[in-house]
Amino acid sequence: MMKLEGVYTVLPTPLDEDGQFDSKSLGRAIDLFIEDGVSGFTALGVTSEVARISDLERQAILEASMEYVRGRVPVIVGATGPGLDTCLDYCRAAQEAGAAGVMVSPPRMEKLNSDYLRRHFSTIAEKFDFPIIIQDFPPICGYHMEASLLVDICREIPSARTIKLEDAPTPYKTARIRELEDGIGITIFGGLGGGYLLEELIAGANGAMTGFAYPKLLVEIVSKWNAGQKDEAADFFYRHCPLMRFEFQPGIGMAIRKEMLKRRGALSHAGIRAPGALLDDPTREALERVLKWLGME
DSSP, X not given: OOOOOEEEEEOOOOBOTTSOBXXXXXXXXXXXXXXXXXXXXXESOGGGTGGXXXXXXXXXXXXXXXXXXXXXXXEEEEOOOSSHHHHHHHHHHHHHHTOSEEEEOOOOOTTOOHHHHHHHHHHHHHHOOSOEEEEEOHHHHSOOOOHHHHHHHHHHOTTOOEEEEOSSSHHHHHHHHHHHSXXXXXXXXXXXXXXXXXXXXXXXXXXXXXXXXXXXXXXXXHHHHHTTOHHHHHHHHHHHHHHHHHHOOTTTHHHHHHHHHHHTTSOSOOOOOSSOOOOOHHHHHHHHHHHHHTTOO
């Protein structure tokens, strides 16, 4: 089974001026990110606005993503559902489309417990022969998975040994997983816009899986780190961290991200699905200021 590592970009869902899925902009974004040097993509993730699209749109986005990527890099597909059956349906669609694996978060439900979670992930693994990325992001599922539980699931399910770790403080939890894993080979991706990538790498992360609009910056950090150029990686991270922090603002971060992708020539329109905050003049001014400071305007 393939090992995932490096930088995976979570694809946006571009919209046209009427709020409908814009496949041509998605194609341009994919080409741009491949030029940036990403290792692969994650389609239909949280920052793909997946909670605001219909199942018909979901299938169209999945098919368009696979068509535009054309096998150049692996594609992971978000398959989190409100229940097990829906999750299995999403996994099946991903498999039929040719995905390299799926990303699954615990379902949001009352009285979720560790025994159910084990069954949830083991059932997926029994039915599908591809990597399962465990998304550890409590805000979307309402459940906090202890490091020991994550290690237990990875130990029990060989195909589920990759974690997208977004339960802050992520460097601390990354280090705890490394202490507990006992050599089973868990892959850990940082997320959260890349804002803690350096500290996650120090703690033992393998890379990043996030939707940051300039993945080439994350690629540079990970590449330098893996080459043993740790001081250079740190300097590069500290230089660009203000942009990562600015982009990953709760409530308005997706609008900022799409505006930056529009400026990069990928998206024709920077709109997001309602409900969601739109950029105001002060936010645009602040974005222009940080880009100018970095020489990226």
